Amino acid sequence: EAQVTQNPRYLITVTGKKLTVTCSQNMNHEYMSWYRQDPGLGLRQIYYSMNVEVTDKGDVPEGYKVSRKEKRNFPLILESPSPNQTSLYFCASRAGASGLYEQYFGPGTRLTVT
Amino acid sequence: GQQVMQIPQYQHVQEGEDFTTYCNSSTTLSNIQWYKQRPGGHPVFLIQLVKSGEVKKQKRLTFQFGEAKKNSSLHITATQTTDVGTYFCAGPIRNNDMRFGAGTRLTVKP
DSSP states (O other): OOOEEEEOSEEEEOTTOOEEEEEEESSOOSEEEEEEEETTTEEEEEEEEEETTEEEEOSOOTTOEEOOSSSSBOOEEESSOOGGGOEEEEEEEESSSSTTSOOEEOOOEEEEEO | OOOEEEEOSEEEEETTOOEEEEEEESSOOSOEEEEEEOTTSOEEEEEEEOSTTOEEEETTEEEEEOTTSSEEEEEESSOOGGGOEEEEEEEEOGGGOEEEOOOEEEEEEO
16 A cells, blocks of 8 residues: 555653654655644644655754654654654655655644743 | 635535635736645545546536636535535645645534
8 A cells, every 4th residue: 555654653752862753654755754733823834845855844844853864764853852743743745856746744743842 | 926816715515505715826826726625534535636627526526616716615515414514625836835725624513
């Protein structure tokens, strides 16, 4: 089954404790991205990757890091989480860089930083 | 910067009533996509519009892309409880990154 998986689905952590949210897709997609969803603000892109070893900032990259060492995986790293990073996070992938491809979203990770 | 604006933010309807959400971009879009997110779920792709003035239908859902390719709408005829969720439009901006509208949250009273 074609899918995007994320782990963990829920996470409560404390300020400053480094964490990683994993994302994996089994569709051999080139393009992957991370979004955060906050009430009234919709989905805002954090980082994206057009292919292995190619990543770039989205609209809200501050406080986040990503890596793309393998095509299927695109982890999101919060090196020193802060309460304003409490949010619902979605990983997404699409076949290629073109905006004409539909995006497939993971199930989401709800992060709470206290 | 480039913006994709969506209204209304919320819409509550009685089952059987119609519903419309509107999406406007500050710039011309090459295409626009619509997604639906059920409560507690993740966004799921519904449809894509590419041509100026394009109209597409999916059962009770009608999608339109404006002539200037700067606005779009989603209209649901005779809403059902299964239509509940948040509807997002999204258009490509720089480097083909998709910018999402803030979404319209639809609730339906049986």
